Amino acid sequence: MQAIVVAIDFSNISLHALEYTIPLANKFKANILMIWVDKISPTESLYPDTSNHNRLEAKKRFEEIIKMYSKRMGKGLKMDYKLKKGKVYHEIDHLARNERAGLIIAGTHGISGYEEYWIGSNAYKIVTYASSPVIVVRHDYPIKKGIARILAPIDSSAETIQKLPYVVRLATMFKSEVHILATHSSHLKSIQKLAEKYVQQATSYLFANEIPFVEDSIVSNNITKSTLQYAVNVEIDLISIMTEQETPSNALLGLHAQQIISQSPVPVLSIHPQENFSLQ
Numbered sequence: 001m002q003a004i005v006v007a008i009d010f011s012n013i014s015l016h017a018l019e020y021t022i023p024l025a026n027k028f029k030a031n032i033l034m035i036w037v038d039k040i041s042p043t044e045s046l047y048p049d050t051s052n053h054n055r056l057e058a059k060k061r062f063e064e065i066i067k068m069y070s071k072r073m074g075k076g077l078k079m080d081y082k083l084k085k086g087k088v089y090h091e092i093d094h095l096a097r098n099e100r101a102g103l104i105i106a107g108t109h110g111i112s113g114y115e116e117y118w119i120g121s122n123a124y125k126i127v128t129y130a131s132s133p134v135i136v137v138r139h140d141y142p143i144k145k146g147i148a149r150i151l152a153p154i155d156s157s158a159e160t161i162q163k164l165p166y167v168v169r170l171a172t173m174f175k176s177e178v179h180i181l182a183t184h185s186s187h188l189k190s191i192q193k194l195a196e197k198y199v200q201q202a203t204s205y206l207f208a209n210e211i212p213f214v215e216d217s218i219v220s221n222n223i224t225k226s227t228l229q230y231a232v233n234v235e236i237d238l239i240s241i242m243t244e245q246e247t248p249s250n251a252l253l254g255l256h257a258q259q260i261i262s263q264s265p266v267p268v269l270s271i272h273p274q275e276n277f278s279l280q
Contacts, residue, residue, distance in 0.1 A: 003033040005096045007088070007106045007126060008081070010036070010061055013139040017107035018069060020137045020267065023145050026074040027173045030102070034062065034081040035095050037088045055083050089125035096132045104134045108261070124258060127243055127270045133166055135238070137267040144237065147174040151236040153183045153227050154202055156194035159273035163240045164205050166271055170238070171211045178206055179234060182217035183227060192219075205279055224259040231266055240269040 006021050008014045018034065025032050036058045062081040070079045084091040096104055108123040127134045152167050154160050171178050180202050182195045199215065206213045214234075220226035231239055243257045261268050 003031045003099050003101045005101045005104045006034045008034045008036050013107035016139050017105050017137050019143050021105045022072045032079045037091045038085040088122045089129040093130045104132050108136050134270045135267050147176050147237045149236050150176050151179045151239045153181045154199045155183050159242050161198050162277050163271050167240050168209045178213040180215045183223050184219040185223050238267050243270040
């Protein structure tokens with residue numbers, strides 16, 4: 001992994017996300033590349049163009065951030081920044097593609113609270129537009145040095161197991177225990193059998209990669225609430241889910257994924273499905 005991209009708008013939310021990123025970068029042996037996006041277009045404003053002043057102020061603040069946080073980076077690793085102009089989620093995805101970044105980190109205020117910055121309101125769009133995996137972390141999540149337990153919910157969709165390779169990569173680095181949770185929203189045995197089939201594939205994959213795991217299941221009319229309650233009960237450090245990339249015909253995240261991201265008290269790793277995927 002060449003870099004981890006962190007969305008920064010200088011709010012406490014985004015600085016907390018940066019602090020969360022540093023232990024990950026040290027484990028991945030990856031540089032941190034912060035990005036600030038000037039989303040104000042002079043042509044759309046009745047006020048004078050202040051973009052140059054904004055960029056100068058952003059540069060000053062980034063230099064302060066680097067001075068404060070770079071000493072926490074591992075040997076040979078560095079922290080840098082980019083200033084962009086345009087739509088926040090487009091610019092973040094574009095930078096991640098150009099830098100071949102393996103991960104994007106963004107902060108969020110969750111379902112309550114508000115700050116006058118763009119990071120909170122753009123968290124969903126960053127997830128849906130980004131081609132790279134994205135971790136969304138709440139502003140009040142305590143910073144930890146490791147990831148002891150990862151939750152991988154498994155449902156009856158064919159894409160549900162595509163999260164496993166990245167989960168295994170994280171679990172290997174952090175020596176994590178993976179919780180495979182079959183999530184059933186229906187009591188119909190035929191539908192439950194689909195999820196159980198994918199659970200078997202997931203556990204076989206974890207066993208082959210020598211990852212310690214726990215297997216469990218829930219049946220609920222509110223999968224989001226039950227999944228998050230499970231995460232709290234067993235002290236999960238990261239939840240990994242599958243999300244759909246935004247297209248003209250799919251303007252929003254799937255409801256369940258959106259609820260997980262907005263309501264989860266722990267960080268959420270979102271991964272987009274791939275065509276012709278094989279769990280080998």
